């Protein structure tokens with residue numbers, strides 16, 4: 183077993199078996215190392231690369247990853263898990279760009295990404311591409327070369343996609359029981375939750391269009407909003423009179439939040455005074471969620487457009503990918519009618 | 529016997545000898561509708577083919593729909609309790625509004641058939657790599673076609689991912705800038721015929737129309753390209769990625785327009801939502817449609833030869849007397865021409881045509 187590989191990529195099955203073989207137990211020291219790893223990841227959003235390459239140091243690196251995840255599992259908090267996953271994925275990605283082709287292939291196998299080499303480019307089956315591309319405008323399928331079910335990506339894009347897959351892998355916690363003794367240490371990680379009072383919208387949001395409300399909900403649930411969504415959300419909120427400071431507070435819920443970058447971006451937007459994109463543009467970004475017929479999100483008024491939005495409301499209730507939608511009001515009504523008829527006939 | 533009972537009896541008789549047999553029936557949610565409403569109830573579950581067949585014969589709904597999704601507990605509610613296991617990928621193509629109104633004409637039916645073929649032959653097969661056995665096509669029962677893809681690879685796609693597929697086939701989000709680059713001499717370099725996605729489509733379709741000297745693209749490019757020497761020069765250029773071998777005025781605008789001719793037009797957003805909504809109910813293949821009396825029949829023999837107003841007519845030809853309640857245009861069904869009929873006309877026609885008129889609210893049992 184290549185221990186260095188396992189320590190660089192502690193989410194691999196190889197790393198897991200290396201840990202088992204080493205006979206390291208989840209004692210207090212190991213848990214403490216996991217706590218430290220999680221603390222660095224949650225507080226800075228980043229994780230350093232490996233400093234030493236001593237065999238024993240490598241094994242404890244892997245152990246710290248395993249115990250960090252055990253602590254996160256004990257909390258089962260979506261924000262903390264996502265933020266941790268972002269940091270782990272970034273750390274792994276830092277290795278990927280200098281990695282040997284052989285190791286990259288090994289990792290792709292591990293992540294179930296079936297890249298095929300094609301000249302200087304790579305080809306990826308479209309379902310995997312849809313799942314793990316970073317969802318920025320550059321990756322929209324309409325502008326990609328796709329043939330025979332395979333999407334063409336550059337070597338750099340391949341690594342970005344791997345990073346997303348790693349994020350998903352790290353963020354998916356096992357369905358396992360955690361010993362109660364872990365709880366006290368785990369609870370200390372709750373310190374890293376964003377401060378709630380900063381994250382609440384104080385402005386009257388009743389006239390926010392469904393697309394904006396949807397983004398706010400997703401942000402509150404610590405989902406990773408794509409870049410275009412964040413950009414439009416910030417433009418909208420600035421236009422509606424929210425202060426940059428308040429907007430930055432909102433973004434604290436994003437699992438990959440970095441105060442410096444967010445502040446820079448929001449202030450840049452304010453200074454540039456960008457116009458709000460139209461509904462058509464929003465739709466082409468893939469962030470329009472209701473046919474409310476308002477032409478531009480800034481024109482949305484609940485009284486006027488609310489009922490059109492209602493009619494397409496199903497799309498608003500997004501949960502986990504693949505979670506089925508709620509009933510439409512129409513369906514609820516039909517069900518009620520049917521049940522009324524049934525009770526009358528009994 | 530009133531008109532509604534008449535149609536229901538025809539449907540019931542039909543279901544005695546022809547039962548829709550949806551795949552993985554016990555994992556799907558069912559919905560049904562009456563004469564007035566397409567979906568009156570949902571969250572129904574059938575434990576076996578026999579249970580479904582019996583239901584169709586005894587209770588005979590006017591509309592039968594099922595979930596594209598597979599669930600562990602199809603009848604549980606609310607929705608999350610069903611436990612979603614995956615869903616077929618559905619494309620719903622419906623003829624856009626036309627003066628023919630509810631009596632969908634042959635022109636409209638041909639148009640939507642062409643669009644369905646384009647989706648299959650220009651997108652699903654070459655771009656997404658599906659093979660013919662991976663999808664089932666059926667007539668929607670009224671004005672279009674449903675494509676059901678049941679390939680393992682797409683069952684677990686999320687809504688966002690399905691939405692992205694719809695955006696692809698409709699060309700939503702195409703950026704002109706990513707297709708062409710302009711060099712320092714303002715010369716346009718663009719896609720090669722061998723490229724994937726819209727890149728290759730654009731190059732291949734432009735070359736093919738230039739070769740024919742006619743077509744939408746040639747029209748957009750301008751009269752100049754109806755002349756073979758100009759056309760040939762541009763073709764030779766495009767084969768090498770040089771889209772500037774012949775001077776084109778307003779090229780950016782024109783290439784943008786050309787890109788639009790390559791996309792699939794889903795009639796409106798509602799149908800885009802059919803694909804993206806992973807818990808949507810859709811017509812069960814081979815069930816009868818209460819808005820036409822036609823069958824949402826599997827298109828087995830090849831869609832190019834399929835004619836709904838003949839191949840989807842499955843009800844008997846027994847003569848029936850009906851009274852026309854609103855003007856009916858000339859309609860050709862099963863190689864027989866009917867009408868036009870004025871209001872209040874008393875006519876004797878085959879049961880399948882009577883059912884068609886009744887379902888369209890244009891006649892009543894006389």
Ligand SMILES: [Zn+2]
Pocket residue numbers: 626627628629632633634635636637
């Ligand atoms: Zn028509």
